[in-house]
Amino acid sequence: ALTREVDDASLDDLEFALLASDIGAPTTNEIIGRLRDRALRQGIASGAELRELLKAEILRILTSVAKPVYAPSNPPEVVMMVGVNGTGKTTTSGKLAALYRREGRSVLLCAADTFRAAAIEQLEVWSQRSGVDLIKTKQGGDPSAALFDAASAAKARATEILLVDTAGRLHTKADLMKELDKMVRTSDKVVPGSPHQTLLVIDATTGQNGLQQARLFTEAAKVTGIVLTKLDGTAKGGIVVAIAHELGLPVRYVGIGEKIEDIIEFDPVAFTESLLG
Amino acid sequence: MFEALSDKLQRSFKNLRGQGTLTDENINDALREIRVALLESDVNLDVARDIIEHIRAKALGSTVATALSPAEQIVKIVRDELMEVLGKDTARFKFASQPPTVILMAGLQGSGKTTTTGKLAAWLKKGGHRPLLVSVDVYRPAAREQLKVVASTVGVQIYEGKLSETTGTADVLRLAKEAFREARNFANDVLIVDTAGRLGIDQALMDEMAQLKKELNPSEILFVADAMTGQDAVNSAKAFNDLLQITGAVLTKMDGDSRGGAALSIRKITGQPIKFLGTGEKPDAFEPFHPDRIVSRILGM
Ligand SMILES: Nc1nc2c(ncn2[C@@H]2O[C@H](COP(=O)(O)OP(=O)(O)OP(=O)(O)O)[C@@H](O)[C@H]2O)c(=O)[nH]1
Ligand SMILES: Nc1nc2c(ncn2[C@@H]2O[C@H](COP(=O)(O)OP(=O)(O)OP(=O)(O)O)[C@@H](O)[C@H]2O)c(=O)[nH]1
Ligand SMILES: [K+]
Ligand SMILES: [Mg+2]
Ligand SMILES: [Mg+2]
Numbered sequence: 307a308l309t310r311e312v313d314d315a316s317l318d319d320l321e322f323a324l325l326a327s328d329i330g331a332p333t334t335n336e337i338i339g340r341l342r343d344r345a346l347r348q349g350i351a352s353g354a355e356l357r358e359l360l361k362a363e364i365l366r367i368l369t370s371v372a373k374p375v376y377a378p379s380n381p382p383e384v385v386m387m388v389g390v391n392g393t394g395k396t397t398t399s400g401k402l403a404a405l406y407r408r409e410g411r412s413v414l415l416c417a418a419d420t421f422r423a424a425a426i427e428q429l430e431v432w433s434q435r436s437g438v439d440l441i442k443t444k445q446g447g448d449p450s451a452a453l454f455d456a457a458s459a460a461k462a463r464a465t466e467i468l469l470v471d472t473a474g475r476l477h478t479k480a481d482l483m484k485e486l487d488k489m490v491r492t493s494d495k496v497v498p499g500s501p502h503q504t505l506l507v508i509d510a511t512t513g514q515n516g517l518q519q520a521r522l523f524t525e526a527a528k529v530t531g532i533v534l535t536k537l538d539g540t541a542k543g544g545i546v547v548a549i550a551h552e553l554g555l556p557v558r559y560v561g562i563g564e565k566i567e568d569i570i571e572f573d574p575v576a577f578t579e580s581l582l583g
Numbered sequence: 584m585f586e587a588l589s590d591k592l593q594r595s596f597k598n599l600r601g602q603g604t605l606t607d608e609n610i611n612d613a614l615r616e617i618r619v620a621l622l623e624s625d626v627n628l629d630v631a632r633d634i635i636e637h638i639r640a641k642a643l644g645s646t647v648a649t650a651l652s653p654a655e656q657i658v659k660i661v662r663d664e665l666m667e668v669l670g671k672d673t674a675r676f677k678f679a680s681q682p683p684t685v686i687l688m689a690g691l692q693g694s695g696k697t698t699t700t701g702k703l704a705a706w707l708k709k710g711g712h713r714p715l716l717v718s719v720d721v722y723r724p725a726a727r728e729q730l731k732v733v734a735s736t737v738g739v740q741i742y743e744g745k746l747s748e749t750t751g752t753a754d755v756l757r758l759a760k761e762a763f764r765e766a767r768n769f770a771n772d773v774l775i776v777d778t779a780g781r782l783g784i785d786q787a788l789m790d791e792m793a794q795l796k797k798e799l800n801p802s803e804i805l806f807v808a809d810a811m812t813g814q815d816a817v818n819s820a821k822a823f824n825d826l827l828q829i830t831g832a833v834l835t836k837m838d839g840d841s842r843g844g845a846a847l848s849i850r851k852i853t854g855q856p857i858k859f860l861g862t863g864e865k866p867d868a869f870e871p872f873h874p875d876r877i878v879s880r881i882l883g884m
Contacts, residue, residue, distance in 0.1 A: 331623060392694065423729045423736070425725075427729075430725070479838075511813060512811050513812055514622075514813065536693075539691070539782045539815070540782075545813065
């Protein structure tokens, strides 16, 4: 039987922590169920040990989906930012441009959000801040045309990385998801095999809807990884555990502020610590 | 995607026939299903627990009405409880006795403040008002340009003003003051102030918000929140409400498939009503809040 210290109450506490972090009931139930079995089998005697087991379990979920980033042998590598409205795509594009520049790589930005008011001007500021060129079209123009121009330019200049900022769209809007699919095909036409990375930008405050976002953006645009933004707030971003568990998508980067340097590579250990902390 | 809650409840009462009484034993499964439904809809854990206890208290001992099955009966109790939390009436909008009425928009980054500012302006204009807009977001790249485009799209006036060399809170307060004067001098009866997104734990920026409130004495302080928000909704809503005493909330991005359980969390933690919903990116995708619709959505039926 469970020892006094590792009783149902302590499992309930851990369950509460997982649910409070937005991991969601289905994934939480699975994790806690497995934890209970292991605790019984191994005769876990202390709450602290149980907690360590739980951390290991979450870590296993997060790291088992990690894949090495595929780098094309010929430039450019096309990286596309996608996601629902207001998650941080444009800001992340700007931060990544600066990050890759700091690493000594050549970068080009593409303003493919031709819809939202002043989205192009916003990316222009990031282009100046990061010292990275920007290819754009006019507001209301065809985003695929902007992407065509940018991919062609990146190819001609042999730019190593092309970062594409796209308009926010809800995954439930078929026409907008089709537009995204068209952009993917345009990219592939100019640079075969691209986009090499499609990063789904998810806001850490996102609740259970995040799973459906990941599902439908993957269907439309073959998402390869997640950027989890706004982790500098009080939200834990636990939905990425459910996304890793159910859809096998890894987290690549984490946004931790609004400044240009506020982006870091995802650290599963630190993330797991703060999830339960 | 989800099995309808009503079906699950039907199943949980399969052993209770006819006009049985709802008892501790026979409602436990049902309450568990309701809890899961609330959590799947992103209702905060503590809020969900409170709600469940209320439902339990109401359900216990209540005799199943002849016309209803036990499942129907509990669904009715759940609905009534959620309606009670959300408040039955659509909230009204407050205007100052002395124009201009000031509306202060507040919220986390990317929640939809600037877009909602435009929607609100269009809505007020349609109601015969002459709103003036001002953006005091001196921080985010192109935030002020964004509001300018939005204002021209909906055909309302904007006070632009000028930024100083060192942008910061001083500029924010000055722009707000200038815009207020402009509204008064040019007979704009409403001034809507769009602010920069900020975290509830950002001391400096939250302090700026308090100073803005003091300066403007707004009639409405609207907390703009994303309908996709999860468990954290209570933290941000509480932080903004503790500091500013918000007068209501706007829940944006309701055109997606999120259940919008954050509405319950925000209402419960602040005591203030959800006043409007954002239902799209265009200026007319905006409607007054109706509690009954969101209750159905949260319960997935
Ligand atoms: N605190 C914090 N704020 C962030 C972070 N990333 C982005 N933001 C802010 O979130 C807001 C939205 O960011 P954007 O980059 O405009 O988001 P977007 O996804 O491009 O938005 P749309 O193009 O309208 O869909 C802005 O106020 C950003 O400054 C982050 O990691 N932390
Ligand atoms: N689908 C949908 N999108 C919305 C809605 N309201 C706002 N948006 C979108 O959400 C994104 C962010 O909206 P903004 O108005 O820029 O948000 P904000 O709160 O002003 O952002 P910051 O100033 O950066 O904090 C934009 O892409 C908007 O078009 C809505 O009701 N539905
Ligand atoms: K958001
Ligand atoms: Mg953007
Ligand atoms: Mg804004």
